[in-house]
Amino acid sequence: MKKENPVSVIVLAAGLGSRLEDQTLSKNKCLIEVAGKTIITRLLTQLQLQNVANVIMGVGYLSDVLESYIRRNHPEIKSVFVNNPIYARSGSVYSLNLCLDAVPEGHDVVVFEGDxxxxxxxxxxSLASLKTLGEQEFSTVLAPYSSELTGTFALIDSEKVTAWRHESVRDADFPLLSSFKTVNITAMTAAAVATLQEHIKTTVHLNGVKAPLEYAMDSLIKNDYVIRPVVVTHEKWFEVDTAEDLEIANEIFSTSALVLS
Structure with missing residues (x-):
């Protein structure tokens, strides 16, 4: 078991959120309320409960609105705001690379997508998984396959992730029924940060700034880096990309739903 390092959390929240229609005309996607709480307040409160104080926000769209909200509502969190100047024409992989540059030396990292x-x-x-990793290892949260889920899916074998396929490059023979949906929470040791950046830069060089982060993660796997799965059991989660997703998330996280579960 590796020694415990300080932890920095990266939240990727630079995108336009255009699929949420009028919900994001005047605010960043992570300022949308789900079951009475903004997405970012829910996460920052959860991080504070885990004694995480160093948060790096990857921002772009309406960054001033988001920064003002966080500084006003969460002054206890040490927030660093890293601006992606080309957020409108780039993807999360580009924002993540900028945020990784801002990680203090010697810090382990956990990355959350802001939606x-x-x-x-x-x-x-996710935070606890850091204590189980080898020096150059990663972990990621995965949910068992469900026909209701779409997007990126991974495969697991012998407590390692063996494939991480974005839907744009998923072969027809990919064993979807035995796969796991990525929940977009990934942890890495301090020593692994530079490794991920190398693969991100290669991904951007080969595929451009709009390349999905999944390309870089699959590149890690193909180069024999270890990504440990943190498999969802009964826990609730949902990714909010569209107005329909927001309705589902509100239903999942409503007080009555949590009480019934």
């Missing part, structure tokens, strides 16, 4: 809503226990498990 994912999760239960407290998944945040705790």
């Amino acid at each position: 994912v809503v999760v239960e407290d226990s998944l945040v705790a498990r």
